[in-house]
Amino acid sequence: MVIPGDSAMALLKDELMELGSSADIVRVRQQVRACALELGFGLVDQTKIVTAASELARNTVDYGGGGTVRLQALNDGPRRGLRLIFEDSGPGITNIEMALKDGYTTGGGLGLGLGGARRLVNDFTIQSQVGQGTRVEVTKWK
Amino acid sequence: MDRIPILRMGEFLLVTIQVDMHDRLAVALQDDLTERISQTGAHGVLIDISSLEVVDSFIGRMLANIAAMSRILDASTVVVGMQPAVAITLVELGLSLEGVKTALNVEKGMELLRTSLNGHPGGLGHGPAKR
Numbered sequence: 001m002v003i004p005g006d007s008a009m010a011l012l013k014d015e016l017m018e019l020g021s022s023a024d025i026v027r028v029r030q031q032v033r034a035c036a037l038e039l040g041f042g043l044v045d046q047t048k049i050v051t052a053a054s055e056l057a058r059n060t061v062d063y064g065g066g067g068t069v070r071l072q073a074l075n076d077g078p079r080r081g082l083r084l085i086f087e088d089s090g091p092g093i094t095n096i097e098m099a100l101k102d103g104y105t106t107g108g109g110l111g112l113g114l115g116g117a118r119r120l121v122n123d124f125t126i127q128s129q130v131g132q133g134t135r136v137e138v139t140k141w142k
Numbered sequence: 143m144d145r146i147p148i149l150r151m152g153e154f155l156l157v158t159i160q161v162d163m164h165d166r167l168a169v170a171l172q173d174d175l176t177e178r179i180s181q182t183g184a185h186g187v188l189i190d191i192s193s194l195e196v197v198d199s200f201i202g203r204m205l206a207n208i209a210a211m212s213r214i215l216d217a218s219t220v221v222v223g224m225q226p227a228v229a230i231t232l233v234e235l236g237l238s239l240e241g242v243k244t245a246l247n248v249e250k251g252m253e254l255l256r257t258s259l260n261g262h263p264g265g266l267g268h269g270p271a272k273r
Contacts, residue, residue: 022165029162029196047196047227051235054198058165102236112199116235 013073052117064088089133186255192223222251
């Protein structure tokens with residue numbers, strides 16, 4: 001399967017998971033670990049992408065009111081990657097720049113989730129519309 | 143709901159986290175441990191996380207909370223056995239676990255707890271004699 005508009009990149013795997021509870025966060029961690037292992041990621045990179053997935057999944061559950069995550073294993077010529085797309089239709093983020101700052105939180109957390117997750121991956125994009133929801137896409141390349 | 147077992151060994155409480163904890167389980171452990179410290183009057187808590195493959199900000203905060211709460215309840219906490227990949231990831235995530243004592247393994251952790259107990263007026267300690 002080839003991703004439209006990205007002719008060179010092949011999709012090795014594409015899986016959608018529900019995110020509704022803290023048990024789902026554990027399941028996502030396990031699934032991301034298995035996928036990273038399959039792609040041949042080293043232990044540190046596995047741990048980084050699983051940790052990022054855990055932070056973002058918790059955001060989806062706690063702030064987004066639940067949603068989904070899509071796991072994609074990518075083959076882009078010489079490199080392989082693991083892409084995670086988190087989507088919710090929650091309240092959205094008013095100020096993304098603030099939300100990415102360490103220590104900023106509107107909930108009871110540490111405020112490390114978004115900014116921390118960004119540091120643990122290679123590509124990071126976030127889109128959010130107040131009242132519509134939030135979409136975070138991250139990719140870790142091997 | 144599942145619970146993580148807390149073992150008592152003399153003056154110390156021992157916890158080995160062997161499952162991938164969901165958030166509520168982590169919160170339950172925090173509550174159970176503070177309860178047990180106050181029940182038993184334990185002066186030390188050792189938490190073995192060598193089987194944990196992921197410590198995210200939530201679990202990190204739980205460890206820091208346990209250390210802070212036990213300190214207020216007159217007990218020291220040592221977290222032992224963190225995997226190197228977990229340590230690297232935690233620092234990059236931005237979590238330095240300030241105020242949490244760590245040791246490489248259970249043996250070194252017990253040593254650290256005993257040392258801190260020796261300096262403790264109410265402890266079993268055979269520390270330096272007071273003159």
